[in-house]
Amino acid sequence: MKTVKYAAAALLLTTVSSAFAAQAVNPADAQNLHKTGVVSATGATTLDGLEARLAAKAEAAGAKAYSITSANNNNKLSGTAVIYN
Template sequence: MKTIKMTIAAIALASVSFTGFAADLVNSAPQQQQQIGVVSAGGASNLSSLEAKLAVKAEQAGAKSFRITSTSGDNKLHGTAVIYQ
């Protein structure tokens, strides 16, 4: 029983820490942030998974936010995003 409580607590803490550092998806260039580059991702089966892949790439690049600029593909989607800090 104690192991289950510890596991649930660890999962809750891990999810809180990850969401605190995630890059935010924005619809336009943020006023208080500078463009720092572009990231791309591919092989996604739908738009949600492509957005998630771009979010991971933006976070790995140290971005605070990202804006998706293009998507393409039929069965496997590819997309690019501008990243900001």
């Protein structure tokens, strides 16, 4: 019975936390949002990894959305994203 309770709690936390995650937006949609800053990330080995790092930093900064503005590859990927509320 404890396993069912823990599984239900984990599912609820996952659902709630993903509901508040910062969402990627394209530049056209970003024009309707309020820019609140810029985040950067380094050390990713894939584009998906870079996007995940930028999304995590945007969420940690309290952003509702982000738009990736650059990605560079010098053995490891790095990039920046504008964040919005």
